[in-house]
Amino acid sequence: MEKAVIQFIIVGVFSGLTKGAGVLPDGPLNETLGGTMAFNATVIPPEQTFSFVQWQFGDKIIINTATGVTADYAGRVTLFTSTGSLELRNLVLNDSGEYNVVIISQDGSRNSGNTTLEVYERISGAAVTSSPNRPIEGISVNLTCDAAAGSISLSRLWKKNDSDLILTDNMALYEENRVLSFKSLNKTDNGKYSCEISNPVSNDVAQYIMIVNYGPENVQIEGPSKIDSGKTLTLTCSAESEPSASYTWTLNGTEIHSSSVFTKVISGFSDSGNYTCQAMNHITERTSSAVHQVTVTGIQGETSGCSAGCIAGIVIACLAVCAAAGGGGYYLYTRK
Ligand SMILES: *[C@@H]1O[C@H](CO)[C@@H](O)[C@H](O)[C@H]1NC(C)=O
Ligand SMILES: *[C@@H]1O[C@H](CO)[C@@H](O)[C@H](O)[C@H]1NC(C)=O
Ligand SMILES: *[C@@H]1O[C@H](CO)[C@@H](O)[C@H](O)[C@H]1NC(C)=O
Ligand SMILES: *[C@@H]1O[C@H](CO)[C@@H](O)[C@H](O)[C@H]1NC(C)=O
Ligand SMILES: *[C@@H]1O[C@H](CO)[C@@H](O)[C@H](O)[C@H]1NC(C)=O
Ligand SMILES: *[C@@H]1O[C@H](CO)[C@@H](O)[C@H](O)[C@H]1NC(C)=O
Ligand SMILES: *[C@@H]1O[C@H](CO)[C@@H](O)[C@H](O)[C@H]1NC(C)=O
Ligand SMILES: *[C@@H]1O[C@H](CO)[C@@H](O)[C@H](O)[C@H]1NC(C)=O
Numbered sequence: 163m164e165k166a167v168i169q170f171i172i173v174g175v176f177s178g179l180t181k182g183a184g185v186l187p188d189g190p191l192n193e194t195l196g197g198t199m200a201f202n203a204t205v206i207p208p209e210q211t212f213s214f215v216q217w218q219f220g221d222k223i224i225i226n227t228a229t230g231v232t233a234d235y236a237g238r239v240t241l242f243t244s245t246g247s248l249e250l251r252n253l254v255l256n257d258s259g260e261y262n263v264v265i266i267s268q269d270g271s272r273n274s275g276n277t278t279l280e281v282y283e284r285i286s287g288a289a290v291t292s293s294p295n296r297p298i299e300g301i302s303v304n305l306t307c308d309a310a311a312g313s314i315s316l317s318r319l320w321k322k323n324d325s326d327l328i329l330t331d332n333m334a335l336y337e338e339n340r341v342l343s344f345k346s347l348n349k350t351d352n353g354k355y356s357c358e359i360s361n362p363v364s365n366d367v368a369q370y371i372m373i374v375n376y377g378p379e380n381v382q383i384e385g386p387s388k389i390d391s392g393k394t395l396t397l398t399c400s401a402e403s404e405p406s407a408s409y410t411w412t413l414n415g416t417e418i419h420s421s422s423v424f425t426k427v428i429s430g431f432s433d434s435g436n437y438t439c440q441a442m443n444h445i446t447e448r449t450s451s452a453v454h455q456v457t458v459t460g461i462q463g464e465t466s467g468c469s470a471g472c473i474a475g476i477v478i479a480c481l482a483v484c485a486a487a488g489g490g491g492y493y494l495y496t497r498k
């Protein structure tokens with residue numbers, strides 16, 4: 163029993179000496195730019211007093227119990243002599259690297275350790291940009307995920323509609339996930355894309371709402387193909403389009419209206435013809451048309467511009483002229 167305990171202690175000391183890292187935690191330790199790092203030494207068994215403690219950054223001495231703090235580190239470090247631990251404040255990026263400690267106890271036993279520190283800038287200003295700017299169906303688009311600050315040793319994770327992104331045949335990731343590339347945009351690519359940029363000390367998320375512009379396609383005109391004179395013709399044009407299309411109507415090649423619904427009180431046969439609706443998408447800069455033939459029927463329409471009173475007026479006027487003509491003729495005749 164006693165033998166087993168002694169063996170354990172010997173093994174423990176032996177492994178501590180050979181490993182070297184022993185009294186410091188395994189690295190890398192990660193801290194934020196401007197932050198504070200506490201390098202905790204764990205000397206076992208803990209000593210009340212050490213005869214000597216020295217910390218180094220690479221080959222450079224930071225502080226030791228014999229000569230004190232090195233000028234470069236003045237005001238930034240505190241050495242805790244009871245534990246051998248070191249606090250390093252106001253971290254700068256070039257504080258990243260390997261730190262070593264040597265601790266010599268009163269009895270002359272020596273402990274040492276090393277670990278590495280990585281100082282990271284906090285990530286901020288993450289953004290996703292689309293190139294080209296306007297996503298249009300059928301074209302190739304790249305979404306690029308970048309951060310304004312903290313661009314050291316970061317990783318990126320893409321999501322679509324808050325779920326892990328599943329790459330389709332149409333998509334690819336480049337530059338360690340910085341660029342999400344679509345070979346040929348499809349309406350099915352619509353959705354909310356997010357990119358999370360992270361490093362060991364921070365993360366930031368950017369979003370991009372993808373609305374694929376397309377069309378116009380499937381232009382359709384609704385309305386009668388035959389109509390009586392005097393009735394109101396209503397033709398309605400529609401198209402599938404993102405964003406919504408604008409519409410232009412032409413009759414026999416002449417522009418007559420510019421919105422989706424065309425209405426007109428039919429005044430005669432000249433309203434017959436081929437009504438064309440052209441849909442235009444100002445983002446895709448594409449157009450598409452449909453033609454609808456309307457035939458005007460019914461003869462009463464020709465006089466429909468004139469009410470009953472108007473017709474009566476014409477008749478009376480005619481009678482008056484005829485009477486005048488007849489009377490005048492008689493007068494001329496008698497004078498002769
Ligand atoms: C740090 O410790 C590792 C073992 O953990 C050792 O291989 C390495 O040589 C040590 N580095 C220094 C500079 O002491
Ligand atoms: C520091 O970050 C690295 C990844 O870069 C990670 O492997 C390591 O475990 C982190 N260290 C600690 C102490 O969390
Ligand atoms: C060192 O110890 C302090 C106090 O217990 C703790 O807050 C800190 O996280 C430790 N540092 C590391 C690198 O583990
Ligand atoms: C780190 O860089 C700063 C300037 O940015 C310099 O003053 C300082 O001496 C450097 N520290 C080390 C440990 O190299
Ligand atoms: C998208 O990114 C890839 C890789 O960087 C590049 O090869 C391709 O030309 C880019 N495409 C567009 C549309 O910017
Ligand atoms: C978009 O994707 C659907 C389903 O995968 C496919 O049927 C369609 O042809 C695609 N459209 C284009 C324009 O590639
Ligand atoms: C993602 O969300 C958009 C908009 O809410 C929706 O149109 C699309 O179908 C969704 N896509 C997936 C894969 O769930
Ligand atoms: C349009 O063409 C039709 C058929 O040729 C014709 O009957 C109609 O008068 C024309 N209308 C106009 C306004 O040109």
Ligand SMILES: *[C@@H]1O[C@H](CO)[C@@H](O)[C@H](O)[C@H]1NC(C)=O
Binds near residue numbers: 414435436455
């Ligand atoms: C109207 O369209 C029809 C069918 O496309 C065609 O037969 C006819 O000649 C067209 N009429 C005019 C006036 O363009």
